[in-house]
Amino acid sequence: MSKNIKKVVLGYSGGLDTSVILKWLKTTYDCEVVTFTADLGQGDELEEARRKAELVGIKEIYIEDLREEFVSDFVFPMFRANAVYEGVYLLGTSIARPLIAKRMVEIAHETGADAIAHGATGKGNDQVRFELTAYALDPAIRVIAPWREWDLMSRTRLIEYAEANQIPVPKDKRGEAPFSVDANLLHTSSEGKVLEDPGEPAPDYVYQRTVDPEKAPDTAELVTIGFEKGDAVSVNGEKLSPAGVLTKLNELGGKHGVGRLDMVENRFVGMKSRGVYETPGGTILLVAHRGIESITLDRGAAHLKDDIMPRYAELIYNGFWYSPEREMLQALIDKSQEFVSGEVTIKLFKGSASLVTRSSPYSLYSxxxxxxxxxxxxxxxxxxxxxxxxxxxxxxxxxxxxxxxx
The missing domain is CATH 1.20.5 (Single alpha-helices involved in coiled-coils or other helix-helix interfaces)
Incomplete structure (x- = not known):
């Protein structure tokens, strides 16, 4: 590997893996490190990441709230397409990666860094998503993927490296984690360890954002969502920002056990993987958006959208958000949303989100x-x-x- 790197921007969570990566980068490449931590609604205490970065002498620390940009510029455009991967997955992790990588490239330009680094492993999809985004935005950028370079290939080796380099190891990291979690405002994703056998049910403790549908309220709840040009703009008559809409729908859906998914998906890198996802607000939003489209889209337009949707969803899943074909499809999709405005009422009950009514001043229904x-x-x-x-x-x-x- 080439060591001719002077400064690198690291996607930094403050957890064990990225803390080890931070030290490893400084040691291996003898370079300056800029840390970047994005708030996408994952609920973590982000100031802890700042404190840890300062402890190891990092001078340039970026911690940014990207929740509004995440929903308005990434989640909502995707939902205009009704995008689901392999028929069920609402792409919660997939759609977050291009925003994180975009901001890392921008910070590299702002700070004069010549490389970015990520903590994705060599087995997953995220390495592809981070790197394809980076190359699409800056073809000259260099990308460092420590998991493909170092020999710290186990939890034990990571902890040994951390202890040898005075990197604090939380008590809950000394034992083997029961599963790994990725979270943002759209969803939580859990995979690995206790979830690796698809023949075994997911333990109840895996679910973090939704109540067990069997324990959800015994009374249904109605929620009315207002749309303008394909995007949700209000919940129960209250105008909200994009992130505000999704936050409110998450709260309502989570209370009623809406949005749980246990699936075996086909990763872009070639293997099958089992994941347990919770997407309460997104599940409600998808039902509502299809509901308002049902009365405002012409048959030909609606069927064409359904035809291209799997291709669009696959592009996002595979990391091609910044690609000419995705942008072409987005232009078509956005054109279809000119009259997708009105209100939809959804009933939430015991894990289900059912469409009840829909109305629009631009309705084609006669x-x-x-x-x-x-x-x-x-x-x-x-x-x-x-x-x-x-x-x-x-x-x-x-x-x-x-x-x-x-």
């Missing part, structure tokens, strides 16, 4: 057209005969050919 009673005459039943004959022409031709050939 009671006059669908009524079983006599309408205004806009639709003539007799017109259906010619429509069906034309639709059936190729089928009749195909059937006649088959009959002759027998």
């Amino acid at each position: 009671e006059d057209l669908v009524t079983f009673e006599e309408g205004s005459g806009t639709y003539d039943h007799k017109d259906a005969a010619g429509f069906i004959r034309l639709q059936g022409l190729r089928l009749r031709t195909w059937a006649a050919r088959n009959k002759r050939a027998r």
Whole structure:
């Protein structure tokens, strides 16, 4: 590996792994280190990261609240597409990585750093997401991935290195963690250790953001979400910021046990992985957004969105948020949202989020057209005969050919 690096920006949580990485970078590369800690709504005490960085002599420390940018510029554009990976996953970790990496590259430019470093392992998707984002934003940036370079390949070796270098090791890190957790305002993700066998149920203690649906309130709760051009702007009549909307929906959904997911997914790097996800607010938001689209999108537009959605979701999952094809798809999706405005009411009950009502000043729904009673005459039943004959022409031709050939 080349050691010609003078300054590096490290994505720093203050935990054991990144604290070891911080020391390892200074020792291995003999370089200055800038630490960057992002508040994406994970709920950690971020000032502890500042204190730990200061203890080891770091002069340039960035701790930033990115919750609003996260929701407005990443989560909401993704939800305009109704994006789910492999039919169920709401991409909570995937959509956070490009924002973190973007800010790391920006800080590198601001501080004159010539490299960035991340703590993702060589087995996961995050290494791909961080690095593809970095290269898309600065093709000359250098990326250091310690887990692909060092020989500290076990928890025991990490702790030994930490102790040898006077890095504090929390008591709860000395034993093997039962599972790993990643969290942000959109979701919590738990994987590894006790969750590695997909044939074993996830223990109750894995869930942190939602109550057990069986223990949720016995009375349903209604929540009304207001939309403007595809984005949620209010909850129960109260105007809220993007992060405020998601925070409120998380609170309501978590109380009712909404948004739990236990899945085995196909990682981009080639292996299957079991993950347990909690996305209460996002689950409600997806149901509500599809509900308002159901009355405001034309059939052709709605079906085209559904056709491209798996491709769009896969791009995000695989780390291609900053790619020309994702931006092209986003332009199409955003165009479709011009009239996706109105209100949707959702019922929350025992783990479910069910659509109850939807209304919009731009609704394409016509009671006059669908009524079983006599309408205004806009639709003539007799017109259906010619429509069906034309639709059936190729089928009749195909059937006649088959009959002759027998």
